[in-house]
Structure formats: structure tokens, C-alpha cells
Amino acid sequence: MKRITIEDIARECNVSKSTVSRVLNNSPHVKSSTRKKVLEVMKKYNYTPNILARGLIAKKIGALGVIVSDITNPFHSLLVRGIGDICRTYGYSLFLCNTDGRVDEEIKHVRSLIQRSVDGIIFASIKLKDEGLEEAKKSGIPILLVGRLPEKEEGFNYVIVDNELGGYMAVNYLISLGHRKIAYLSGPWDTWPNIRRFEGYKRALEEAGLSIDKKYIFKGDFTLDTAYSIGTKILMMRDRPTSVFCANDMSAIGLLEACMELGVKVPEEMSIIGFDDIPLSSFRTIQLTTVSQSIYDQGALAGKILLEKLQNEDNTPTQLTLPPKLIIRKTCAPPKEV
């Protein structure tokens, strides 16, 4: 079926296509009777302008790209949902790119987004050194980072929550319950969220006058299965910690599973606190105490900031650090021995 073009509309109205274009763009210099007629004909033929033709001149297409490692990850799907909803209200479309954490894929996606003249790119899972990010920066397309930061964060727009503070709050909460033996189950070690959360962990311990004990630091990778197997090890060690701050909720849930498997009662015999507050954490059977990132809101805010910036052609970087929130549910309690 042939698409209706601006020329078809113009012919039908006995005007030139520039006049139709003016109506399309709400130019004030159109006689109201002409405008009315044009609008009528447009409606009659159900006409919508071709965005590609428009974009060719404007060098933008009313679309953002969002780059995540894996949309299947509930953190990312919530974030993308937030971004997507905002895009919709601004009339923008959204390209979804999964990288699987691979730099080459990320670069490919970035190039393809640039080729498509997207108006902006949101990076949700950059690494500390990120070539894809560099590539995008060179292109001059507005960029915004959510959730995590690269090594050199200067000049970038970003929306994050204060991960250090979140870690601090989590561990402080455990300390306030009376815990002294507090373990840390990490995420991928050289990763921004892990580094920041671990710093919060250390600060809380230091302020409480507790020493950081290497035997209580466990290297995980944010996945359930790894956390499960590390969890079984933690539970079987001789001077077992009374509580574990897990670098993310998935890890916490893996640990929780290990506890169930080994008959260790949570929270009576083991307190567990996570980070992120993914939907799963609030399940009745899990009820994980955790630090909330307000993921959906973070995504929505990120989208909003970038889109506003595009509309106002504002090039000054907006850098937003949101406060985390402690969500107390049922996996933490005072330690038994105290």
C-alpha cells in the first residue's frame, strides 16, 4: 500500500507542500482557513509525516538508544521500563541493545545507534573503562549514564544512587542490630557498584571501630548460583559471620537458598541484607531486607533528564546522585550470641 506523502496532501488542498509543512510544524504564518482545510485532508487520508525524511534534515529521529547487558536481568528490565515510559510521554521511541557485557557488542551497538542518528544514548551497564562509551562520546551524541559510572566521570550526564552510602547504611544497620562479624559477598570485583558498596562497608566498620577481616570478604559475581555455592562455604566455616552484606539482591537470594538448604535459620542464625530491591526481594517467601535503588524511578528520571536536555539543547552536564533507601523486611535480626 502506497504511503500518503506531503505532496499528496498539498495537491488535494491546492497548496504547496511548504504550506502543508507549515501546518505540520505549527508555524504561525498560515491563514486559519488554510490550516483548517489542510488538517482536514490530513485526517481524511490518515496522514503521518515520514520520520526518516524529517530526520534526514533535522539529523535526529526522535529516538533514544538504551544499552544494557541483559534485559532479562530484573534490574535492567525495570530500568528500561522507566526509560521507556518517559520516552513514550515525550513521543520518543526507544532502541534496545543487549551487550551481554561484551565490549565488542557494545561498540557495534553504539555504532549502529550513531548511524541511525538517535538523539541520545543511555548507558546502563558500562564498565570502568568503556570503549563503547568513548566511541559514543566522540560522535557528539548526548549521553547519559544510569546506575553506574566509569573511571573518569567528568563531563558526563548521569543519574546514580549513592552506592557508597547504601553500603554504609546496610552495614550500619547490621551493626545497630548488634552484629560484629559482618561478611561482604561481593559482585564482580572491578566494577563500579561493587567498589562503591564495598567502600560503604569499610566505612561503616571503621566508624564502629570494627576491623576489616579478610576472611569475611567473599568474591562473588552478582549471580544467584555463585552466591549459593559461596554461601554454603560461608555457612560451613568455623568462625562463621553472623551476618552478610550481599552486594546485590540476587546474591542475597542465593545465600538465602544456601541457608535453607543447610537448615540455617534466617534471620535467627544468619542475617542477610541485599542491595537493589528487585521485585523478587519483596516476595512473601523471601522478604529480603535490602537497600533500595528505586530502579524504575531512576530509569524514568534518567530518561527525563536526557530528553529535557535534548529539547533545551542544554550541554551542561547534569549529575544526579540519589539517596538510597533502607528497606527493612525479614532477613535481619540481632545475632544469637549477643
Next chain:
Amino acid sequence: MKRITIEDIARECNVSKSTVSRVLNNSPHVKSSTRKKVLEVMKKYNYTPNILARGLIAKKIGALGVIVSDITNPFHSLLVRGIGDICRTYGYSLFLCNTDGRVDEEIKHVRSLIQRSVDGIIFASIKLKDEGLEEAKKSGIPILLVGRLPEKEEGFNYVIVDNELGGYMAVNYLISLGHRKIAYLSGPWDTWPNIRRFEGYKRALEEAGLSIDKKYIFKGDFTLDTAYSIGTKILMMRDRPTSVFCANDMSAIGLLEACMELGVKVPEEMSIIGFDDIPLSSFRTIQLTTVSQSIYDQGALAGKILLEKLQNEDNTPTQLTLPPKLIIRKTCAPPKEV
């Protein structure tokens, strides 16, 4: 930063842009020395053709749109991941559209995808009567449906699993374990998956000579919370069923939670079987017996079929019905009384 255009390359090479275009499109009629030079200059300037300009002529942009109700739903995120991965291997981009199950949003998204000249649209959560689908059909853009079908399915491309058979297999399995009082916890009633699964339920009961007892039919909506509250009702009724076929995994998990809350042992006192096999179902603490839809594969296959169809300009509808798979885990056992 100004983008390099085909003209810049042509000038630098002292050839016309048609020649550059020929190189770009692998035309055989280019002297190999010329081609070499052009390719060098293209590489030197890191040139990539502007997809919008290209798309304006070709009337396509190398992108698909996928319409889901909510990417946060694990079923959809897996499906989209499968579609996205295939798109990537074919060099296509993917527009993500969330409708929240609202028809008006769906129509808006469809229109916007048409405006953007996407090459094809994949619908993942259409309704029985779907105006958005109609709108897309009128536009002539190739369409493919995954996961569920509309009332009139003629002429559409689709990839689904046999939901009726899945329901049949699930219930048959319960029957084979010795269950006679088998309840059905439905999804949204007038919905394709629910209708088909319920039909499977009925067929299995009929073939086994069991009557369909209205008091064992419960109307849910695919959500955890509804299933939980219905679950508590089911567990407290006097002539309680010994097993429940839940229309999806989320409902099954809601019921599972209700059982835990009320101290009903699963599977000893209550057998539960779900449908979908979302990742959550295989968690160690859940171990839900269910009917697998191979969601990721379904998405990948759907994407592949549509993309192949686009490349071959094949207009005959491909209609694929995949077999479901029974995944036996730990929530089903023979009933106590037998």
C-alpha cells in the same frame, strides 16, 4: 562534530558519489583499484552511511519493532532477549514498545513504528480483538505474532506453542500421579493462553472420565498477588482439591506462597503445576513443576522467521506451532489419600 558524508568520501577520492555508493553496496562494476582506494578513505574517516538517507529511498531502516505489555514481566523480557539477539546477528535494530495492556498505547506505538518505516513488527501480547494489530495490518508492514493469537488468525505469521496440548499434558501428569480433584487457577479469562490452556485441562479430565467441577475453577489474572489470595481460599475450602493446574508460573508461585503461609506441605498435601517455565521457577527454593514454553527460543525463532521473510520478500504466512515440554521438578506428587 560534523558527520562525514558520502560526498566527502567521493571528493577525497576524486570520484563521484555514485562510485562510492557502488563500493558501499558491493556492486561488481568497480575497478578493484578504485574500490580499494575508496575503502581506505572510508576507513580513514571512519565513515558509516547515514541510515536515514538510505531508508528514505529503500523505505526501510533495518529495524524491527516489538510490542509487549510489560518488559518487566520475565516472560516478555526473555522473549525480547531472544528477538534482540537474532536482530543483532542480522544487523537489525530493535524498537521496544511497552503497552501496559492498553489498546490506545498499542495503537500509538504501532503508528509510531509505521512512521519510522520499521521493516517488521512483532506482537507479543495481543488481545483476542486487537485494534493495534488491525492498524499494523492495514499498513502492509510484515507482522509476526508470538506467544498468543488473536481471534481471527488467518493470514498472520505466528510462532506459538501448543497451549492446549500444554494444558493437557500438565493435567494428564497430575492424573497419572493419581489426582482426581484437580483445580484450575485461570489467567485473565478472555485471553488466548487462558482459553487454550483451559481447553487442555478439560480435554484431559474428559479423557480420564473425570467430570469438570465448577467449584474447582478459579478465576485469576496471571499475577502473584491474586493467586496468593485465591490460593488461601482454595486451601481453606472444605472439599479441597489435591492439586492445582495454574495457568502460569507466577500464579503457581503465588499459590505456593499461600501454601507456605498456611503450612500446607507441597507436594505432600498439595500438588502444584504451572505453565511457562520462567527462570524463577527453577530456583532452588521453588522448584516448580511446570510446562515449558522455551520462551527464549520462541523469541529467537520468531525473529528469525520474520527476518528471513523480509530478506526473501516472502509473503506467504508462516505459522509455527511448537510442542510444549513437561518440566518435572518438585511441586507434584501423588495425593495423600490414595
Next chain:
DNA sequence: ATTTTCAGTGTAACCGATACCAGGTGAAAA
């Protein structure tokens, strides 16, 4: 009465590619 202003519209160039047609070249065939 003459000039200025400006609302309302058309013309044509342009965005960055593709595609068709035609022209030029040189080697092989006549």
C-alpha cells in the same frame, strides 16, 4: 498619495543516500 510592513504563500535548494541512464575507454573482433 506614497512608502513601509507584514501576513500568507510559492519556489527551489537541500539533507545523504540510491538508481537509472548515458558516456567514455580500451581491448578484442570484424
Next chain:
DNA sequence: TTTTCACCTGGTATCGGTTACACTGAAAAT
């Protein structure tokens, strides 16, 4: 020596819009 023809290459229209500029005629200003 001329013709033929395959092989390259350039010119130009085109896709569907936007936009700078020019033009018209009527109202406002002088």
C-alpha cells in the same frame, strides 16, 4: 582501420520532508 562491447564511471533525478528566500497584496505608517 573500424566496429563492438564489456567494463567503469559520472550526471542527475529521486525519496519526503524542511527552510531560506522571494513575491503578492492589503493594511499601517508617513
